[in-house]
Amino acid sequence: MSVDLATVKRVARLARIAVTDEEAVKMEGELNTILGFVDQLNEVDVSGVEPMTSVMPMDMKKRPDIVTDGGKAADIVANAPATEENYFLVPKVVE
């Protein structure tokens, strides 16, 4: 399979990465090289094969549903580019 320029732009939009027309053209070539490379997987017979979901066979660990940590609002916003009173600030979303 391969991608065209419109698909590259659509995927960039999904990935929330702004691309110029020039960049999109360059990406189209690169992505098609990679997609061409991974196309070899179609040679493999995978009928009846389960997809890997856990790298090491183990039961999912569960913990009691209790509060074990918290009260760290200042730590959580410490690295944010814009904050006010322990809130993250973003451009206006709702009019």
Added chain:
Amino acid sequence: MSVLTSLTIAQAREKLQKKEITSAELTDAYLGAIMAANQTLNAYVAVTADIAQEGARRSDEKLAKGEGGALEGIPLGIKDLFGTEDVHTQACSHILDGFKPRYESTVTANLWADGAVMLGKLNMDEFAMGSSNETSYYGAVTNPWRAKNDDKPLVPGGSSGGSATAVAAHLCAGATATDTGGSIRQPAAFTGTVGIKPTYGRCSRWGVVAFASSLDQAGPITRDVRDAAIMLKSMASVDPKDTTSVDLPVPNYEAAIGQSVKGMKIGIPKEYRMEGMSAEIEALWDKGIAWLKDAGAEIVEISLPHTHYALPAYYIVAPAEASSNLARYDGVRYGLRVPGRDITDMYEKTRAAGFGAEVKRRIMIGTYVLSSGYYDAYYLRAQKVRTLIKRDFENVFHAGVDAILTPATPSAAFGINDQEMAADPVKMYLNDIFTVTVNMAGLPGIAVPAGLDSNGLPLGLQLIGKPFDEETLFRAGHVIEQAAGRFQPDHWW
């Protein structure tokens, strides 16, 4: 290089315990070596001299009282991927500008609890995506090795290029690293150092910047096999904060060093003899086989039929997981923000400015293969192929093979700014051809220096083990090290 910085971890440990040297002296020697070398080699992106000296002082107090942990007073470098509290942690990306976490990763916390001293943060490919350390926002790292009669700067490999260079050039006693497709073993092979990627689940991933969560594992890069065993013992733990951390006690890996490999069954996978393989790599592999045979191991030819499909499957699984993991970098909670006319515009501009070309390429591939209508054809199929790759290994181990010997890389280190690799991303990806199967199957793998090529550059061999059987790798790796000797670059920087 001063005498102090030429000590291995094991040697420094002994001298510290005998009070022949102090951690303060050792730490200052390393800080001096970093100051002198870093402008040329660019291994460190942040040097934490104050933290190092304060840590060394505390270690010396403990050592004076005859106390202290397994790594008391040993100065280490930390890959920039590990979260270190209040210290530069940016995965060498522009998008994490200024990020200083308010927490410590479990692996580094384990090291500090054992008394290790932090020298600083090490350069790496941006978000660990690369095989040459050239995708770092902080610029390329220069390999301390150069070809005979040639001043051309070479890459140290990647993504843990800063870690490998710092260890090879004696800018730290040992370094932490991470490996998603070969990022510990390939740079170790390119620099004549030892690197082990442990079994998936052995080291906690908590607090380590995520690239591909089902493949990422932390491990050490060190000067010799014993040091790797010492460091891994401290890095590994059972961690309730990582649900994939496995509930198995951490063995004393160092006890495996020096144990015989007599009667051990070593598999040689025929699929790794690839078309167009260089004669030098083939000769190195044959030498490794002979060394293990001479030490009493039984050599058997094995088949891992799906080897050929590991790399293409990896380039679906890893970008898919990366596109999901890297969605969090949106200019809201940390790092870079580029203003936009609305929130979507802000996201798009921030991510366009903050991510480098290789990271964008992988996010794009990952987004595409996970997008509606393509998930089954790409991601699901790749995860099925992964099951087959793992099954290949299980069959071989079930048949009695204890470990598998392969080359670590298809070539020695190549030049910085290699035009062929720059023109074709897949060519760069082929660096991981021998290492990536191990990540896909979650197995442990160690790269050990085994010789020099005709240009005088180091080459490594890789041993692959059963899940949680790192001890066999240390045993067999030590046999290779004893036979091959150790390799050190001339000091030119």
